[in-house]
Amino acid sequence: MSTATLQATRIENITRTYxxxxxxxxxxxxxxxxxxxGSFWAIMGASGSGKSTLLNILGCLDRPTSGRYLLGGxxxxxxxxxxxxxxxxxxxxxxxxxxxxxxxxxxEENIQxxxxxxxxxxxxxxxxxxxLARRVGLGERLHHRPSELSGGQQQRVAxxxxxxxxxxxxxxxxxxxxxxxxxxxxxMDMLGDLNAQGKTIIMVTHEPEIANIAxxxxxxxxxxxASAGEGRL
Amino acid sequence: MKxxxxxxxxxxxxxxxxxxxxxxxxxxxxxVFGVGSxxxxxxxxxxxxxxxxxxxxxxxxxxxxxxxxKPSDDDASSAxxxxxxxxxxxxxxxxxxxxxxxxxxxxxxxxxIRKEGxxxxxxxxxxxxxxxxxxxxxxxRPLLAGRALADADLENRANVAVLTEHGARRLLATEETxxxxxxxxGSAFTVIGIIQSDSGNAGGMQTPDRDxxxxxxxxxxxERFGDIYTQRSDGSQISELVELHQxxxxxxxxxxxxxxxxxxxxxxxxxxxxxxxxxxxxxxLLRQAETTKRNFNIVLGSIAGISLLVGGIxxxxxxxxxxTERTREIGIRRAIGAKRLQIVAQFLIETVVxxxxxxxxxxxxxxxxxxxxTRTAGMPTLVTPLSVIxxxxxxxxxxxxxxxxxxxxAARLDPIEALRHE
Ligand SMILES: Nc1ncnc2c1ncn2[C@@H]1O[C@H](COP(=O)(O)OP(=O)(O)O)[C@@H](O)[C@H]1O
Ligand SMILES: [Mg+2]
Numbered sequence: 314m315s316t317a318t319l320q321a322t323r324i325e326n327i328t329r330t331y332x333x334x335x336x337x338x339x340x341x342x343x344x345x346x347x348x349x350x351g352s353f354w355a356i357m358g359a360s361g362s363g364k365s366t367l368l369n370i371l372g373c374l375d376r377p378t379s380g381r382y383l384l385g386g387x388x389x390x391x392x393x394x395x396x397x398x399x400x401x402x403x404x405x406x407x408x409x410x411x412x413x414x415x416x417x418x419x420x421e422e423n424i425q426x427x428x429x430x431x432x433x434x435x436x437x438x439x440x441x442x443x444x445l446a447r448r449v450g451l452g453e454r455l456h457h458r459p460s461e462l463s464g465g466q467q468q469r470v471a472x473x474x475x476x477x478x479x480x481x482x483x484x485x486x487x488x489x490x491x492x493x494x495x496x497x498x499x500x501m502d503m504l505g506d507l508n509a510q511g512k513t514i515i516m517v518t519h520e521p522e523i524a525n526i527a528x529x530x531x532x533x534x535x536x537x538x539a540s541a542g543e544g545r546l
Numbered sequence: 547m548k549x550x551x552x553x554x555x556x557x558x559x560x561x562x563x564x565x566x567x568x569x570x571x572x573x574x575x576x577x578v579f580g581v582g583s584x585x586x587x588x589x590x591x592x593x594x595x596x597x598x599x600x601x602x603x604x605x606x607x608x609x610x611x612x613x614x615x616k617p618s619d620d621d622a623s624s625a626x627x628x629x630x631x632x633x634x635x636x637x638x639x640x641x642x643x644x645x646x647x648x649x650x651x652x653x654x655x656x657x658x659i660r661k662e663g664x665x666x667x668x669x670x671x672x673x674x675x676x677x678x679x680x681x682x683x684x685x686x687r688p689l690l691a692g693r694a695l696a697d698a699d700l701e702n703r704a705n706v707a708v709l710t711e712h713g714a715r716r717l718l719a720t721e722e723t724x725x726x727x728x729x730x731x732g733s734a735f736t737v738i739g740i741i742q743s744d745s746g747n748a749g750g751m752q753t754p755d756r757d758x759x760x761x762x763x764x765x766x767x768x769e770r771f772g773d774i775y776t777q778r779s780d781g782s783q784i785s786e787l788v789e790l791h792q793x794x795x796x797x798x799x800x801x802x803x804x805x806x807x808x809x810x811x812x813x814x815x816x817x818x819x820x821x822x823x824x825x826x827x828x829x830x831l832l833r834q835a836e837t838t839k840r841n842f843n844i845v846l847g848s849i850a851g852i853s854l855l856v857g858g859i860x861x862x863x864x865x866x867x868x869x870t871e872r873t874r875e876i877g878i879r880r881a882i883g884a885k886r887l888q889i890v891a892q893f894l895i896e897t898v899v900x901x902x903x904x905x906x907x908x909x910x911x912x913x914x915x916x917x918x919x920t921r922t923a924g925m926p927t928l929v930t931p932l933s934v935i936x937x938x939x940x941x942x943x944x945x946x947x948x949x950x951x952x953x954x955x956a957a958r959l960d961p962i963e964a965l966r967h968e
Pocket of ligand 1 (some may be wrong): 418
């Protein structure tokens with residue numbers, strides 16, 4: 314799947330339907346988009362409009378009910394659970410609103426986690442974790458637990474972890490949602506730098522100032538794309 | 547590579563369990579007690595039965611031992627103030643057994659008389675054992691000096707004696723051992739040999755062997771001391787006429803033992819009006835001891851099974867709680883790219899680490915307790931390596947059996963829902 318870096322990520326007429334009793338909830342209702350390599354997208358929209366659902370499908374945590382999701386030439390809808398795990402492990406990185414670090418592991422161990430599943434030798438993994446921690450400015454905090462860090466620091470650890478496998482695409486669901494605006498700005502600068510270095514980033518947010526850092530945006534409404542394109546919409 | 551992953555998984559499991567030390571300890575308590583008590587009880591049982599088996603084997607598994615036993619309803623001819631009881635095995639019995647039962651290889655008569663032995667100023671209460679040379683073949687104890695009784699001694703009714711090592715040492719002390727003349731019950735006996743003492747206790751069985759035994763020819767014993775033993779009390783006399791106190795027979799093979807014992811019993815019943823003897827078959831005792839031990843082990847196994855079941859359920863309960871508690875962690879690992887099988891492995895290994903640690907602590911107790919019992923109560927105990935290995939194996943099995951369900955539950959969680967879990 315080394316071609317993944319070259320090929321655009323494409324979704325075609327995706328739907329995602331939840332069956333709630335006898336009522337069908339259309340979280341996504343026919344969504345199509347193309348994400349070029351190296352692009353930076355902000356997905357916006359009201360609460361419940363389907364932003365997270367879309368991001369989860371893009372992140373291979375979920376499969377569309379219908380439609381096609383082409384990632385590196387593969388259609389994810391037909392992939393096994395193990396194959397999707399492998400795609401996440403090798404090509405994707407996640408950043409969550411609530412950081413989602415493992416509390417009983419140190420900063421170093423959290424950053425190493427993807428490398429562990431990739432089967433890296435512990436010494437090499439430790440070395441890479443150290444480099445990544447320094448890159449996000451936490452070189453001195455390697456042996457701290459997440460609970461000993463501020464929110465902004467925790468999110469930086471999460472970014473370091475998301476970068477550990479050198480992913481093709483970073484997926485962030487409201488990465489600044491739990492941070493004050495100054496810290497949020499820091500995180501956004503970091504994401505901007507990463508995009509400048511060539512990483513494709515798709516980010517959900519409902520804050521316009523945050524969204525402004527992204528070059529492209531999608532606005533969701535009731536499971537559909539209300540508007541999409543470059544610049545401020 | 548695969549190996550190092552397992553090691554890291556074990557390391558992770560240990561680390562996670564160490565986060566909740568008390569909880570982990572309490573969780574494995576069931577396995578600790580189960581394994582500990584089973585190993586300890588097995589060690590006590592093994593020690594006791596091993597000792598019993600040694601004693602029984604010493605009696606000879608091919609042997610059938612017939613002891614004289616005084617009948618309880620002894621209404622012996624009471625002529626006035628002198629009563630005489632006549633009972634027990636007869637000289638004739640020896641011949642009958644030797645001649646009529648072909649499966650019997652050796653027949654050894656034993657006559658026991660208690661007398662005082664005297665050498666110079668030293669005296670020692672002796673158990674005189676009147677027997678034949680075959681006795682020495684039967685007991686298979688090494689002769690330390692001199693020679694055993696010979697057929698010629700019997701024919702000549704020679705005044706010769708073989709002493710046990712301990713008896714000889716106490717009686718003869720520094721004197722020239724062989725050839726010393728000991729006064730026994732008024733007769734002078736020449737010491738012709740020293741035989742090793744039997745240090746063990748025969749566990750209730752009458753073998754003609756104590757530390758202070760003196761072995762003399764049966765013919766000599768009969769001639770010098772006769773068959774009547776008289777006891778005086780309250781002015782009345784009680785006399786007993788007993789020809790032989792014991793006959794030890796040896797069957798030609800193990801397969802013949804039980805049939806031979808039945809034949810002997812049938813024959814004795816025919817020739818004795820009253821049952822004044824008792825048959826003991828070490829092989830039967832051996833079998834019985836083995837059966838008892840097997841039953842003991844079955845009971846123990848059941849107890850072990852139940853306690854490990856309870857321990858296992860306790861572990862499963864905690865692991866299920868742990869899976870719920872760590873739902874978020876599972877979601878994170880899955881989002882990062884962990885496969886279901888890797889989640890299963892993580893939780894399964896954690897459970898096995900828990901149960902095997904419990905098993906190992908249990909083994910520690912199971913070894914320590916018998917050691918204390920042996921030290922304080924002097925009871926023989928034996929921890930067999932097999933019981934330790936099986937216990938650890940079973941602990942591992944308990945971990946796997948009761949860990950698989952929580953592990954599968956963890957792996958089946960939907961990553962998105964798991965990530966959303968508070
Ligand atoms: N697991 C689920 N079961 C049922 N309905 C769901 C589930 N997840 C999301 N939905 C519904 O799908 C819609 C879109 O949700 P979501 O993508 O989380 O919205 P957003 O992230 O834009 O706030 C909402 O109406 C939500 O209630
Ligand atoms: Mg959302």
